[in-house]
Amino acid sequence: MDLQPSGRPKEELLYLETDKIYFTIKGKNRNCEIDDKDVDGRGYSISYEEKGVNLIVYTKKAYFFEYENYELLIEKKDKDIDLSFYHENKDIRNKITKNRSGSLSGIVTFKGEIGYSDLVIKVNGKDHFIIQVEVFPAKIDYRKDYIAIRSDVNEEIYNLAFDFLKRTYSLGGLSKHKGDSLSEYYSILNYIFEKLKKALKTITTMPHHLLVNERKVVSYHKLKNATSETIKWLEKRPEKLVKKKDKFLPVEALEVRKKVTLDTNENRFLKFIVKSILFKLKELRKRYFKLERIEDSSFISRLEGFAKTMNKYLTSTFLKDVGQYHFRENLSMVFKMAVGYNDVYKYYLMLQKGLTLNGELFRLNIKDLPLLYEYWCFIKINGILRKNYNLISNDTVKVKNNGIFVALKKGVESKVVYENPENGERFVLSYNSKMPSETVGQKPDNVLAIDKIGEKATYNYIFDAKYKLDGASKGSSYEKHNKTPGPKEEDINTMHRYRDAIVHNNEETGRYEKIVSGAFVLFPYEDEEEYCEHPLYKSIDTVNIGGIPFLPRATKLMEEFLREIIGE
Known part of the structure; x- marks a missing residue:
């Protein structure tokens, strides 16, 4: 007896013809799963490279x-055509x-390459x-999650770079390492400008202020407050005293008053930063016009808008009265x-250094969603911590001759060290750390290693990023046992394998011991x-193995869990 067909049959998703060819794409029709409000247009667009093409769609x-099979068929109308x-x-x-x-x-199949893809005929x-x-x-949701993941990756990488710069370079050191490219300077300023405005x-x-003493020689009848400094000043200047009846009274004296001033060295440096940005913008504008190319009105308008805003802070705020x-x-x-x-200050560091972020993360085809998700998990955990x-300390960001280098790469270990300000305990978040094993080497995605004060043992917690989801389809064994969507069961089995396989040799006992908590x-x-009602979440409390949902809109459970294991 023939097997009953499973799944949805292939349909014609896209069919078109020109005067030379027929073009067809067949696949499963999942249009009903897309909310038209969340997408742009029809899901495809066509551009004509050959003049006079008569196209009918x-x-x-x-x-x-992603991960769907599509059948492409391109047929020619004339036997003399080479397709x-x-x-x-x-x-x-x-x-x-x-x-x-x-x-x-x-x-x-487009595999995990999310976004736009060109089919050239x-x-x-x-x-x-x-x-x-x-x-x-x-x-995941294309607009709400995918775009947010990409945004999070960029934001957290820049934050790690900021922290690196603040710890590595003094102000004097930066003056020797300025970025040379004005176009690079503009691109960085364009990226941070709204945040810079908010900070200003x-x-x-x-504004920062100081309480200073203002010294002034005034006539005696104007003297409101006599201090020890007033008396010392008069002792050195007896000629300022005249005798009236039985008393010596000063003609004039030194008065010391307390005064709030905004003319501090910090505000002077702030003014210097604003002036340096304004100078760079003027230089960029001057060089742009020297290129004698067709003027980009949008670029010029944005450039002048930046300059106008910076000039406003110099002329219309307290900075106008601040010194050099x-x-x-x-x-x-x-x-x-x-x-x-x-x-x-961190934006100034970024501009001065010429923050050119390089590395595997930025060469990566950002449409490779499983790898992007893996990077995001590590970066987002860092953001939470x-x-x-x-x-x-942080070895994911390093300096090379061509700028800031992000050393985050699949298969290469990266570590970030943190300290708990409440008790001084330190813990390390590692990416692709090679864990000890007496059989096959184990390399989980993320390992949080916590050293507790007063204990020899290190508590290791593995967080393995898996861009996989079991939807608990109706009638499946997964739905029968778990009822709702969750992590794949084979991935949970991998977590058991990690805990059993990752061991170290205890020299005192001569035995191998598990080191994964x-x-x-x-x-x-x-x-x-x-x-929260899923069996593979409740298993965390019983056997310390399970799954945790993690997306830009779903970080609450992860944040609570990190606080718990670090603080316990």
């Missing part, structure tokens, strides 16, 4: 998803092959037209700790409240 909407197909991904390109009739066909060696499809993630606004609301800055070797604690000032604990799968799921 029969499909209104076609949405494509070819191009895609930047070699794996996709090689799947499309030519048959005896000269037509092209094949089954392709060539006729006789020349581009006929290009279909740009938009590939959506199946496990905070400062103008609550004189270099000091040691920077004031105001720029390290005071609200507003610390932010302005930085809120409550002191960053001690807990192992957890991080997986993409947003309903934290529902997941």
